[in-house]
Amino acid sequence: MTQVVVVGSGAAGLTAAVAAAQAGAEVTVVERAPVLGGTTALSGGLAWMPANRLMATEGVGDSPNEARRYLQALRLGDVDDDLVDYFADQAPVVADWLESATGLSWQTVPYPDYHPELPGGKPGHRPLEPQPREVRPELEQRIRTAPNVTAPITYRELATGIIDWDEVADRSRHGVITMGRSMIASLTEAAEAAGAAILAGTEVDGLAQSGGTVNGVRIGSDVLSGRVILASGGFERDPSLVQAFLRGPMTGPVGAPGMDGTALRLALAAGAELGNMAEAWWCPAVTVPGETIDGENFHRLVLTERARPSSLMVDSRGRRFVNEARNYNDVGRAMQAFDPTGFRYPAATAWLVFDTSYRRRYHLGPLRRDDPDTRWLHRADSLAELAAVIDIDGDELAASIARFNQLAASGDDPDFGRGRSIYDRFVGDPSAPHPTLGPVDEPPFYAVRLHPGCLGTKGGPRTDIHGQVRHLGGGLIEGLYAVGNAAASPLGAAYPGAGGTIGPMLVAAHAAGHAAAS
Structure with missing residues (x-):
C-alpha cells in the first residue's frame, strides 16, 4: 500500500488527505500545533469555485471558459497558465466531489467577484460556504478556535444582513459551528473515516531522501515513510523571510501562528524551484x-x-x-x-x-x-x-x-x-x-x-497540475508535492474573489492527494 504523509491540517492538507486515503493510500497527517485547522479555522471558510452547480439556482450563469476569461483578465505577475486552466476546469468537479466525499454541504454566497466589471466577472455566487453543522464536543475541541468569530454566524448571513439571532443562539446551544471551522470539521471526519491518522502537536524536522527521491519526513530521530505533501502554509510569520522576499512592508499577518516557512525550507532543501515569492494575499x-x-x-x-x-x-x-x-x-x-x-x-x-x-x-x-x-x-x-x-x-x-x-x-x-x-x-x-x-x-x-x-504568502515551490514539486535543475522531485500557501500560487498578483485563497487550494489538494496515492 502506498504511504502518504501530509504536513499541515488546514483546508489544503486535509483535502489532500481525504483524496489520498479514499484512493487507497495509507495516510498520516502531521500537524505541529496541538489543534487542527490552521488559518482556515480562522477564516470565513469561503471557497471561490466558478461554475459551481448552485449558481444556476441563483439565476447566475457561468462556465469554466468564463472563469478562464476572467482569470486571464486579471493576469498580472508570476502566473502559471497551465495551473490556472486546470483550476477553471476542475473547480466545479472538486466542489461536487467534496460534497460526495465528506460531510461538507455547500451554500452559495452572493458576494460579487472582486473585479466583476472585467470580462468573465460575475455579480455573485461563485463563492461557496460550508453550511452550519453540529459536531461532537470531542471533535470541536480538536479544532482551532477563532477569536475573531464569536458566534456561529454564516458568511451568507453576514453578507446579506439577514440574521435570525434566535437561530444563532440555538446553534450555540447545540454545538453547531460555521465558516472555516465547519469546513475543517467535515474534512477531519472524512479523512479519519477513510483511515487517515492525524498526529497533532508533532513537528517535522526534515525530509527523508534517497537518490533525489523524497521518501518520508524526519520527526526527531524517527522517519515517517511515504510520499510527502507539504501543506503547512506560508512564511508570513517569519520576519527574516518576509524581509527577504515580500515586495513591501507587511506588519500585520492575519493568519494562524506557525506560518513561519517550514514548508518553504523543506522544499528548498530538496532543490525546489520557487515561484511568486514577492506576493501575498494582502x-x-x-x-x-x-x-x-x-x-x-x-x-x-x-x-x-x-x-x-x-x-x-x-x-x-x-x-x-x-x-x-x-x-x-x-x-x-x-x-x-x-x-x-x-x-x-x-x-x-x-x-x-x-x-x-x-x-x-x-x-x-x-x-x-x-x-x-x-x-x-x-x-x-x-x-x-x-x-x-x-x-x-x-x-x-x-x-x-x-x-x-x-x-x-x-x-x-x-x-x-x-x-x-x-x-x-x-x-x-x-x-x-x-x-x-x-x-x-x-x-x-x-x-x-x-x-x-x-492573510498568507503566495510564494513557494512551483508545481505541476498534480501538485508535484518542480526541481530547480529541471524535471520533478520524486515523492514531493506542495499545495495551498505552501506552494507557489498560480495566480500571480490576482485575487479573483471571496474565497480566492481556499478555492484554488482545494482543487490543487484534490489533485495532489490522488497523484501521491497513485
Whole structure:
C-alpha cells in the first residue's frame, strides 16, 4: 500500500488527505500545533469555485471558459497558465466531489467577484460556504478556535444582513459551528473515516531522501515513510523571510501562528524551484492591544469597515490614497506604494478616519457601536486636534476630508472611483443614502491605525497540475508535492474573489492527494 504523509491540517492538507486515503493510500497527517485547522479555522471558510452547480439556482450563469476569461483578465505577475486552466476546469468537479466525499454541504454566497466589471466577472455566487453543522464536543475541541468569530454566524448571513439571532443562539446551544471551522470539521471526519491518522502537536524536522527521491519526513530521530505533501502554509510569520522576499512592508499577518516557512525550507532543501515569492494575499489589518493567538499578536482583517459611509483612509502624510471600498487585497497592495521623493512607504502607516455618525452606526473589529470608546480608538473634538493626536499634518488632513466631503455630497468619487463598482456597493451599507459615500463632518472625530497585512504568502515551490514539486535543475522531485500557501500560487498578483485563497487550494489538494496515492 502506498504511504502518504501530509504536513499541515488546514483546508489544503486535509483535502489532500481525504483524496489520498479514499484512493487507497495509507495516510498520516502531521500537524505541529496541538489543534487542527490552521488559518482556515480562522477564516470565513469561503471557497471561490466558478461554475459551481448552485449558481444556476441563483439565476447566475457561468462556465469554466468564463472563469478562464476572467482569470486571464486579471493576469498580472508570476502566473502559471497551465495551473490556472486546470483550476477553471476542475473547480466545479472538486466542489461536487467534496460534497460526495465528506460531510461538507455547500451554500452559495452572493458576494460579487472582486473585479466583476472585467470580462468573465460575475455579480455573485461563485463563492461557496460550508453550511452550519453540529459536531461532537470531542471533535470541536480538536479544532482551532477563532477569536475573531464569536458566534456561529454564516458568511451568507453576514453578507446579506439577514440574521435570525434566535437561530444563532440555538446553534450555540447545540454545538453547531460555521465558516472555516465547519469546513475543517467535515474534512477531519472524512479523512479519519477513510483511515487517515492525524498526529497533532508533532513537528517535522526534515525530509527523508534517497537518490533525489523524497521518501518520508524526519520527526526527531524517527522517519515517517511515504510520499510527502507539504501543506503547512506560508512564511508570513517569519520576519527574516518576509524581509527577504515580500515586495513591501507587511506588519500585520492575519493568519494562524506557525506560518513561519517550514514548508518553504523543506522544499528548498530538496532543490525546489520557487515561484511568486514577492506576493501575498494582502490586506489592511488592525491590531487590538492585548489580543493574542498562541502567544503571538493577533491581527484582524479590516473588511467592510472601510466601505461604510462617513469614513476614509489617509496615509502618514494625511492624504487619501486609495478607493477604501475595494477588495482588501488591492487596498493592502496600495498600502505598499513607494514615495521616491520622501524615500519611504507613506501608507505603511495608515489611518481609518471617521466621525461620530459612523461610530454611532457601525462596528469596528471587536468594537460594537454601543461599546464605550477604547484606548486604541483615537478621538478628538476637531480635525486639527485629531491630526495632532495621530501625528500627521493637520492642513493635509483637513484638505483631504474637505475634498472627500465634497465628493460625498455629489455622490461620485472621480478621484478613486469609490462606489462605482458592484463590489464597492455590495460591501457598503445598503440602508444609507449612498452605500459607501457619506461626509465626515460630525464631531468628535476618530482614527484607527491600519497596518499593511496579509492573510498568507503566495510564494513557494512551483508545481505541476498534480501538485508535484518542480526541481530547480529541471524535471520533478520524486515523492514531493506542495499545495495551498505552501506552494507557489498560480495566480500571480490576482485575487479573483471571496474565497480566492481556499478555492484554488482545494482543487490543487484534490489533485495532489490522488497523484501521491497513485
